[in-house]
Amino acid sequence: MKNLKFKKVYLFIAAMCTFMLHLPFAFSTGKKVAYKPIVPAPLSTKNNAFAFADKMYDSLKLNLCGLSIQAFEYAYKGYDFLKLKGKIANDNILSIVDFSKPSNQKRLFVIDVKNYKVLFNTYVAHGQGSGEAMATNFSNRPESLQSSLGFYTTADTYMGRNGFSLHLQGIEYGINDKAYQRSIVMHGAPYVSENYIFSKGYLGRSWGCPAVPEKLNKPIIETIKNGSCLFIYSENNRYLQQSAIINS
Structure with missing residues (x-):
């Protein structure tokens, strides 16, 4: 008799469990509800500086000025x-x-990054030791007559043998x-x-300085002096791999 009562209780409990398991399906709408686990947001393939640089590049139509997007992305990342x-x-100013x-x-671009304006887009020379029409060789060594790549800050102005001039501080060690x-x-x-381009096919060359047209020398220097960022870029793998700022 006890076994019979136990069997009935067991069957009742089993029936209730089965009913509870099927209850959600009885009241469902028939639509599948996807399970959405909480996971961290995926990391972007570009950092925020690159993403913002791309927007500014498009807004200023810098591709129409001839500035490569790679140069601008690296320049803005370093500036930031x-x-x-x-x-x-x-x-306020970023020069490239x-x-x-x-x-x-x-190939010189002076950009007002606060007001989204290209202030100057003009010619700029490279060093005698860096190449003829193209700058391909770069050095940090004194008397190499080569240009040096990387990030600079502009310093004070002075009157020298080349007239009104601007000191530059290179801020990348070894570069x-x-x-x-x-x-x-x-x-x-x-x-x-x-006129020089018309006669030779390319600009004259400096002793490593980023020399600019005489007519634009003073207004450019007055715009970028006293602590703005200047970036000198090349598709140079050694620099791109060595630069602590580029790889920050």
Whole structure:
């Protein structure tokens, strides 16, 4: 008798469990509800500085000016890095020299990053030791007469043998940190002109300085002086792998 009662209780409990298991399906709408686990957001393939740089590049139509997107992305990333580190006093201006282009093209870009304006787009020379029409060789060594790649901050102005000039501070160790010692400055030069290009096919060359047209020398220097960021770029794998700022 006891076994019979136990059997009935067992059957009742089993029936209730079966009913409870099927209850959600009885009241369901027939639609599948996807299970969404909580997972971390995927990391972007580009950091925030690159993403913002791409938007600015498109907004300013810098491709129509001839500035490569790679040069601008790296320039803006470094500018953003240096700004966060408190290394630049004038964060309104970002200047880029794009040595991936020959000297008969306008490869200096001075950009107002606060107001989204290209202030200057003109010619700029490279060093005698860096190449003829294209700058392909770069050095931090004194008396090499070569240009140095990387990030600089602009310093004070002075009157020198090339007229109104701008001191530059190279801030990448082993890459351009000897710029001040080498007297690498921005100045005007008569060989940076369309007339020179017409006669030779390319600009004249400096002793490593980013020389600019004489007519634009003073307004460019007055715009970028006293602590703005200057980036000199080339598709140079050694620099791109070595730069601590590029790889930050």
